[in-house]
Amino acid sequence: MAQQGDGERNGRFIVPRGGGAAVLPRRPSPLWSLALFRSELGTTFRRWRTVALLAVLAAVPILVGIAVKIETSDGGTIGDGGGSDGEGPxxxxQITNNGIFLVFASLAATLxxxxxxxxxxxxxxxIAGEASAGTLRYLLVAPAGRxxxxxxxxxxxxVFCLVATLSVALVALGVGALLFPLGDVTLISGTRISFAEGMLRAAAIAGVVALSLVGVAALGLFISTLTNSGIAAMAATVGLLITVQIVDSIPQLHVVHPYLFSHYWLSFADLLRDPIYWDEIVKNLGLQGLYLGVFGSAAWARFTGRDITA
Structure with missing residues (x-):
């Protein structure tokens, strides 16, 4: 079997130097695919940009906790930002009564x-970042395939979705424990549960929030396959995100709201009811799966048919 240094790659085949029959490259093993994933993880989380993003997200619960502590220390009251029957949880x-609510408030603020x-x-x-840096074609020379x-x-x-969500939740839990008391949790439906059960619900909420970002990730991946500029892809993804949020806030466009990936994001609050309301949570997860199927397929079709030498 010809190795990479023994010939020139021509499309899917390797042509040995000096002529001869073209042979198919070796099929990549599952271990090689795992190594590729580990390499991508290491590359992503070693970047200063990734560290800066996680630091900004972790700063949100710190700022919220300090603001609530200062406000209550001065004798003020904290607005509820919408009751349980309003637009937001x-x-x-509840933060001053139980620090675990800082987890829920921080996730609601950052989501x-x-x-x-x-x-x-x-x-x-x-993808676009690799293309603009000129490293995409070298990645595809390896036996991984597109x-x-x-x-x-x-x-x-x-993985970044999960790490980012957990960064917010864990920092919020630490700040909440430091600044406020912890104890039994009173749900927004009025039922009182133990702190241990409250922690389990907090973990479930973090999981739902992370899964709520699956659609955005698929959409961003698709946009990344459309251009060779990483900055353009990031700007387009963020710009589309802001546009969707604006559309979702216009009552006259209520017909399209159920199809927007952000419409059911705050449904995680229903995990703090007794009994739990599953309807909107299931709709949210189903919608994220739909976006994954549509834009994941579109990204695959675009990337596998793309001329990376252009």
Whole structure:
């Protein structure tokens, strides 16, 4: 079997030097695919941009916790930002009574803008960044193939979704424990549960929030395959995210709201009810799966048919 240094690669075949029959390259092993994924993870999380994004996200619960502490220390009251029957979950009013509510408030504060923008930056730069740096063609010389490379890029983005969400949740839990008391959790439906069960619900909420970003990640990956400029891909993804948020806030466009990837994001608050309301949570996860199927397929079709030498 001809090795990479023994001939020249011509499309899917390797042509040995000095002529001879073209032979198919060796099929990549699962271990090689795992090594590619680990390499992508290491490359992504070693970048200063990734560290800066995680630091900004982690700063949000710190700022929220300090603001609530100062406000209550001065004798003020915290607005609820919408009751349980309003547009948003009433978490801020509960922080002073139980620090675990800082987790829920921080996730509610970061989910509409900060978390998806960070995902948009990572996803938008995944393919386009390699193309603009001139490293994409060298990655495809390896026996990974375009499909495996695309899957490794998307899997890395999903890991970032989880890490970013957990960064917000864990920092919020630490700040909440430091500044406020911890104890039994009173749900927004009025039921009181133990702190241990409250922690389990907090973990479930973090998982739902991370899964809520699957659609944005797939959309950003697709946009990243359309251009050779990483900055353009990131800007387009973030710009589209802002546009969708604006459309979702216009009552006259209510017909399209259920189809927007951001429409059910705050449904995670229903995990803090007794009994849990699953309807909108299931709709949210189903919608994210739909975006993954549509834009993931579009990204694959674009990337596998793309001329990377152009």
């Amino acid at each position: 009433a978490f801020l009013t 509409p803008i900060f978390l998806p923008m960070a995902i948009g930056v990572i996803a938008g730069d995944s 499909t495996r490379l695309l899957l490794a890029k998307y899997a890395t983005t999903l």
